[in-house]
Amino acid sequence: MPAPGETVDPSRVHSLDPDQLAAAVTAALASITTATDLDALAAVRTAHVQGDNAPLVLARRELGALPREDRADAGRRHNAARAQVQAAYDTRLAQLTAERDTRVLREERVDVTLPPARRRRGARHPLSSLSDRLVDVFVAMGYEVAEGPEVEHDWFNFEALNMAPDHPARSMHDTLYVEPAGSGRLLRTHTSPVQIRSLLARDLPVYVVAPGRTYRNDAIDATHSPVFGQLEGLAVDEGITMADLRGTLATFAEALFGTGLSTRLRPSYFPFTEPSAELDVQCFSCHGETARQPCRVCSDEGWIEILGCGMVDPNVLRAAGVDPTRYSGFAFGMGLERAAMIRYGVREIRDFVDGDVRFGLPFGIED
Ligand code: DAH
Numbered sequence: 118m119p120a121p122g123e124t125v126d127p128s129r130v131h132s133l134d135p136d137q138l139a140a141a142v143t144a145a146l147a148s149i150t151t152a153t154d155l156d157a158l159a160a161v162r163t164a165h166v167q168g169d170n171a172p173l174v175l176a177r178r179e180l181g182a183l184p185r186e187d188r189a190d191a192g193r194r195h196n197a198a199r200a201q202v203q204a205a206y207d208t209r210l211a212q213l214t215a216e217r218d219t220r221v222l223r224e225e226r227v228d229v230t231l232p233p234a235r236r237r238r239g240a241r242h243p244l245s246s247l248s249d250r251l252v253d254v255f256v257a258m259g260y261e262v263a264e265g266p267e268v269e270h271d272w273f274n275f276e277a278l279n280m281a282p283d284h285p286a287r288s289m290h291d292t293l294y295v296e297p298a299g300s301g302r303l304l305r306t307h308t309s310p311v312q313i314r315s316l317l318a319r320d321l322p323v324y325v326v327a328p329g330r331t332y333r334n335d336a337i338d339a340t341h342s343p344v345f346g347q348l349e350g351l352a353v354d355e356g357i358t359m360a361d362l363r364g365t366l367a368t369f370a371e372a373l374f375g376t377g378l379s380t381r382l383r384p385s386y387f388p389f390t391e392p393s394a395e396l397d398v399q400c401f402s403c404h405g406e407t408a409r410q411p412c413r414v415c416s417d418e419g420w421i422e423i424l425g426c427g428m429v430d431p432n433v434l435r436a437a438g439v440d441p442t443r444y445s446g447f448a449f450g451m452g453l454e455r456a457a458m459i460r461y462g463v464r465e466i467r468d469f470v471d472g473d474v475r476f477g478l479p480f481g482i483e484d
Contacts, residue, residue, distance in 0.1 A: 132176035133191045138198045141172040145202040149209045240477035248328045254372040255326040263325040265311040271301040273310035277436040278389040286388045291334040304332035308349035316437035322354035342466045346453030353446030362447035374401045390427025424451035
């Protein structure tokens with residue numbers, strides 16, 4: 118109330134008048150109640166609670182314009198109004214926040230009781246992994262990967278490899294022939310025909326490694342299977358000697374069994390190599406030390422027979438159109454199952470073809 122004689126500009130204090138304050142409060146409360154989400158409430162806060170242009174904020178600034186004796190009253194009224202609006206705002210904010218949280222929890226809920234996806238990951242076949250690993254060793258030495266057909270012609274499988282039709286070595290191969298009889302077609306008994314195909318198809322020098330499936334008419338037992346994998350290698354160049362063969366095979370043996378094992382070449386016979394040899398690797402389990410025997414891996418031999426090899430017979434080079442007076446070469450062939458059985462301690466060759474994923478899993482899952 119202005120003191121007698123004192124004049125106050127009514128327009129400047131209008132906003133602090135009780136009716137005006139009550140109207141501001143009513144408007145603020147109505148907006149607060151009708152705000153249905155946090156965004157709307159944030160807008161209400163600016164318009165009615167704390168924004169620079171909120172009526173209550175503007176009114177507060179007017180306090181100073183009141184005559185001193187009116188200030189306390191007006192200040193109290195203003196405080197009460199502001200407290201009422203703030204309380205309503207706080208309550209609504211808590212309400213809307215709780216609603217939002219409940220909604221988010223509901224919408225983003227994960228039902229942990231749902232059964233999990235049961236599709237198990239498979240495993241690469243251990244023979245595929247082993248074959249790839251060994252091929253990589255040769256590719257790193259500059260070899261190319263070569264392939265040949267599994268249904269092969271007699272000429273590639275035998276004749277060009279220095280095994281004429283009456284050659285006694287043929288009988289060791291238990292060949293599966295393809296009808297009609299006399300077609301000369303058969304299931305390749307080894308990967309060695311890829312040697313001939315590579316020499317015919319490529320320019321010299323030739324350095325190839327050929328993994329693949331081979332077939333023989335063998336009954337399946339613990340160590341035999343009518344289908345098995347081989348890894349063939351061939352190097353034909355000028356000046357290739359048996360020393361190159363030894364060095365290459367030592368690198369190969371190391372990749373298969375690890376470092377620090379001796380290798381030895383033992384004389385042997387194959388129709389397509391001369392001289393021929395078997396590669397033995399020192400047993401990775403007992404190292405030939407009697408203190409570590411009896412040894413299941415090598416049956417106390419101290420050595421493990423790994424593969425057949427030798428210097429390519431000049432007749433083979435000639436059959437493939439290569440001049441043996443200028444070129445020489447070495448070759449080797451290894452049974453993949455046998456190598457895997459030795460390396461991984463697999464007792465039954467059958468395990469490789471049974472197709473039970475539990476067999477492959479321990480060898481590691483590779484993508
Ligand atoms: N092809 C022979 C087999 O299946 C293995 C073999 C021996 C391959 C000596 C070669 C080799 O390339 O030089 O028994």
